Amino acid sequence: xxxxxxxxxxxxxxxxxxxxxxxxxxxxxxxxxxxxxxxxxxxxxxxxxxxxxxxxxxxxxxxxxxxxxxxxxxxxxxxxxxxxxxxxxxxxxxxxxxxxxxxxxxxxxxxxxxxxxxxxxxxxxxxxxxxxxxxxxxxxxxxxxxxxxxxxxxxxxxxxxxxxxxxxxxxxxxxxxxxxxxxxxxxxxxxxxxxxxxxxxxxxxxxxxxxxxxxxxxxxxxxxxxxxxxxxxxxxxxxxxxxxxxxxxxxxxxxxxxxxxxxxxxxxxxxxxxxxxxxxxxxxxxxxxxxxxxxxxxxxxxxxxxxxxxxxxxxxxxxxxxxxxxxxxxxxxxxxxxxxxxxxxxxxxxxxxxxxxxxxxxxxxxxxxxxxxxxxxxxxxxxxxxxxx
Amino acid sequence: xxxxxxxxxxxxxxxxxxxxxxxxxxxxxxxxxxxxxxxxxxxxxxxxxxxxxxxxxxxxxxxxxxxxxxxxxxxxxxxxxxxxxxxxxxxxxxxxxxxxxxxxxxxxxxxxxxxxxxxxxxxxxxxxxxxxxxxxxxxxxxxxxxxxxxxxxxxxxxxxxxxxxxxxxxxxxxxxxxxxxxxxxxxxxxxxxxxxxxxxxxxxxxxxxxxxxxxxxxxxxxxxxxxxxxxxxxxxxxxxxxxxxxxxxxxxxxxxxxxxxxxxxxxxxxxxxxxxxxxxxxxxxxxxxxxxxxxxxxxxxxxxxxxxxxxxxxxxxxxxxxxxxxxxxxxxxxxxxxxxxxxxxxxxxxxxxxxxxxxxxxxxxxxxxxxxxxxxxxxxxxxxxxxxx
Numbered sequence: 152x153x154x155x156x157x158x159x160x161x162x163x164x165x166x167x168x169x170x171x172x173x174x175x176x177x178x179x180x181x182x183x184x185x186x187x188x189x190x191x192x193x194x195x196x197x198x199x200x201x202x203x204x205x206x207x208x209x210x211x212x213x214x215x216x217x218x219x220x221x222x223x224x225x226x227x228x229x230x231x232x233x234x235x236x237x238x239x240x241x242x243x244x245x246x247x248x249x250x251x252x253x254x255x256x257x258x259x260x261x262x263x264x265x266x267x268x269x270x271x272x273x274x275x276x277x278x279x280x281x282x283x284x285x286x287x288x289x290x291x292x293x294x295x296x297x298x299x300x301x302x303x304x305x306x307x308x309x310x311x312x313x314x315x316x317x318x319x320x321x322x323x324x325x326x327x328x329x330x331x332x333x334x335x336x337x338x339x340x341x342x343x344x345x346x347x348x349x350x351x352x353x354x355x356x357x358x359x360x361x362x363x364x365x366x367x368x369x370x371x372x373x374x375x376x377x378x379x380x381x382x383x384x385x386x387x388x389x390x391x392x393x394x395x396x397x398x399x400x401x402x403x404x405x406x407x408x409x410x411x412x413x414x415x416x417x418x419x420x421x422x423x424x425x426x427x428x429x430x431x432x433x434x435x436x437x438x439x440x441x442x443x444x445x446x447x448x449x450x451x452x453x454x455x456x457x458x459x460x461x462x463x464x465x466x467x468x469x470x471x472x473x474x475x476x477x478x479x480x481x482x483x484x485x486x487x488x489x490x491x492x493x494x495x496x497x498x499x500x501x502x503x504x505x506x507x508x509x510x511x512x513x514x515x516x517x518x519x520x521x522x523x524x525x526x527x528x529x530x531x532x533x534x535x536x537x538x539x540x
Numbered sequence: 541x542x543x544x545x546x547x548x549x550x551x552x553x554x555x556x557x558x559x560x561x562x563x564x565x566x567x568x569x570x571x572x573x574x575x576x577x578x579x580x581x582x583x584x585x586x587x588x589x590x591x592x593x594x595x596x597x598x599x600x601x602x603x604x605x606x607x608x609x610x611x612x613x614x615x616x617x618x619x620x621x622x623x624x625x626x627x628x629x630x631x632x633x634x635x636x637x638x639x640x641x642x643x644x645x646x647x648x649x650x651x652x653x654x655x656x657x658x659x660x661x662x663x664x665x666x667x668x669x670x671x672x673x674x675x676x677x678x679x680x681x682x683x684x685x686x687x688x689x690x691x692x693x694x695x696x697x698x699x700x701x702x703x704x705x706x707x708x709x710x711x712x713x714x715x716x717x718x719x720x721x722x723x724x725x726x727x728x729x730x731x732x733x734x735x736x737x738x739x740x741x742x743x744x745x746x747x748x749x750x751x752x753x754x755x756x757x758x759x760x761x762x763x764x765x766x767x768x769x770x771x772x773x774x775x776x777x778x779x780x781x782x783x784x785x786x787x788x789x790x791x792x793x794x795x796x797x798x799x800x801x802x803x804x805x806x807x808x809x810x811x812x813x814x815x816x817x818x819x820x821x822x823x824x825x826x827x828x829x830x831x832x833x834x835x836x837x838x839x840x841x842x843x844x845x846x847x848x849x850x851x852x853x854x855x856x857x858x859x860x861x862x863x864x865x866x867x868x869x870x871x872x873x874x875x876x877x878x879x880x881x882x883x884x885x886x887x888x889x890x891x892x893x894x895x896x897x898x899x900x901x902x903x904x905x906x907x908x909x910x911x912x913x914x915x916x917x918x919x920x921x922x923x924x925x926x927x928x929x
Contacts, residue, residue, distance in 0.1 A: 227782055
């Protein structure tokens with residue numbers, strides 16, 4: 152398939168900014184991406200915007216036109232919502248638009264503002280990514296859902312809490328140099344194990360924080376990129392999307408993520424690569440166990456092998472397959488609607504060398520991957536990025 | 541451009557069904573569309589689903605996977621949200637997917653459930669399609685916003701309340717034979733003029749009802765349609781999308797709808813037709829004045845000429861350009877997330893002759909158009925449908 156060229160990336164700091172409006176955060180990220188691309192609002196053909204619970208958090212639906220206005224344009228826009236995979240799918244739809252030649256210059260990104268709702272309010276809002284009838288009303292919050300998945304994984308494949316703790320430690324460590332990260336705090340395995348239990352076997356430090364923030368990319372059609380000399384750098388060369396049942400109870404196993412597998416297979420096929428070609432990845436680690444499910448779903452580890460990867464050092468930044476060099480959702484933060492775009496932006500910046508952790512990516516690495524999941528992986532979006540220079 | 545073939549359509553009755561779950565309504569509409577197409581859940585490549593305020597009305601975000609499950613599949617899905625234009629844009633993105641050949645069989649549609657929120661709750665929810673900071677907090681509900689637009693129109697181009705009343709009478713009359721319509725009730729111009737004022741100059745009968753319901757279509761790629769002999773019937777041949785500022789205060793005029801104009805120009809160009817080729821239309825008449833803004837934005841009437849069209853009989857079903865033969869949002873009803881899909885389904889069924897008002901479409905008419913608007917037309921989606929047999 153043809154390429155969607157990444158012309159620019161932008162993001163706000165991720166953190167707790169209860170007084171920052173969503174439109175203002177998206178303006179900061181989107182205008183930074185445009186500036187990075189050397190383009191202006193008048194160049195934008197379409198805006199693809201991911202957001203999950205702005206209708207609750209900001210009393211604001213119909214955020215597509217507001218996102219466009221924040222960039223100084225009334226270009227056509229839409230909001231794409233698929234819970235925590237909202238901007239991963241906004242990027243997927245944007246990739247389709249530029250690859251097919253229906254648009255030349257698009258901004259794809261997302262935003263979430265949650266801290267203004269308070270922890271209880273945000274947790275309540277986030278629960279709407281699960282099945283209201285068959286999960287939420289049974290008390291299945293997201294920590295509980297991922298705890299069920301961790302237990303199922305331990306039962307089916309082995310592993311223990313200490314394996315998970317190594318994932319948290321690794322991702323916190325990666326975030327230490329990332330000024331945009333929500334949590335820049337070194338932690339130890341003992342810190343994780345001794346932190347308060349939130350849903351057994353998970354403890355507080357197995358979970359990502361509740362973050363506010365925005366991220367955006369400028370994507371170009373092949374013809375526009377060539378015509379304007381913007382075709383050397385990084386491009387999205389593969390896109391995949393997978394689905395699963397909404398409620399965990401309807402799945403054959405809680406220890407695997409078939410939606411990730413389906414999305415990955417489509418993305419690899421689309422890019423004409425295999426998992427062996429991937430040099431590093433940003434994956435959806437809303438909880439530590441989620442990183443394991445992601446690595447195995449992506450075919451980067453066999454089932455049962457992913458759990459020990461961080462402990463063995465393989466996924467640390469000096470390992471063979473660095474995972475979540477940005478700090479991941481765990482430490483960089485997880486403003487839901489912004490996460491998928493922030494992941495793709497991080498992969499692009501790691502490939503071009505402008506990311507603070509780019510020194511962990513060796514010069515011969517030309518392929519990175521971003522994996523974004525919605526709910527308990529009822530939705531998954533996978534993108535392959537490659538150096539085109 | 542290539543065609544997106546319409547293989548099947550389905551919709552629930554529109555009305556007040558506070559106890560019907562959204563997923564059940566979408567299942568009814570989507571399975572009817574699949575049945576109409578002679579296809580099953582195993583054939584679905586992707587689901588494009590429009591919904592506006594399910595996060596509030598049903599405590600349920602992430603409705604894409606639920607919509608897919610309702611059809612018996614875990615195929616990839618996403619929710620597209622652009623207020624009242626949500627499923628018009630879901631169809632646009634679905635059209636892109638099948639035209640580009642990235643998918644062969646997709647279901648595109650939408651659902652809204654609002655009556656369970658009560659009238660005040662639904663009005664409050666619907667207000668989220670406007671700008672929270674600069675409109676909602678100033679008391680600009682949607683009746684108020686369209687009243688401002690009606691006043692601006694009268695000031696700029698003339699016309700009066702009686703002109704608007706003829707639009708309501710026409711659309712109610714069209715709905716009389718449509719068993720799926722929310723309001724099957726004959727009304728007179730005096731009924732409209734004497735109904736309670738809701739926001740001057742608009743009265744109750746200038747407004748559409750608050751409806752529940754779902755609608756869906758099965759769309760096919762050209763190659764799949766040809767291979768399976770499903771390429772004779774109706775196809776979407778043109779798609780357009782326009783944007784505008786969110787808040788009315790930021791527009792140069794409230795008496796026109798530039799987003800509709802932009803969407804229409806793109807759709808006509810895409811289909812290779814002109815407004816003169818269009819035989820009949822379904823337009824977004826959430827309030828009577830909205831039908832006027834739509835007809836003029838679509839280039840079917842000059843500015844200032846659309847207001848008298850119903851009164852002069854031109855847009856009645858025996859006129860030169862039948863408008864809203866289904867009854868429109870005004871009488872068929874307006875379950876927000878379902879409306880865009882219901883419009884496209886109505887146009888398709890009017891062209892194939894299976895709609896209860898199909899006798900109003902003469903045999904030499906081969907082109908119909910559907911127009912869906914979000915908010916105060918900050919978003920607009922236009923689709924051109926043509927007979928392909």
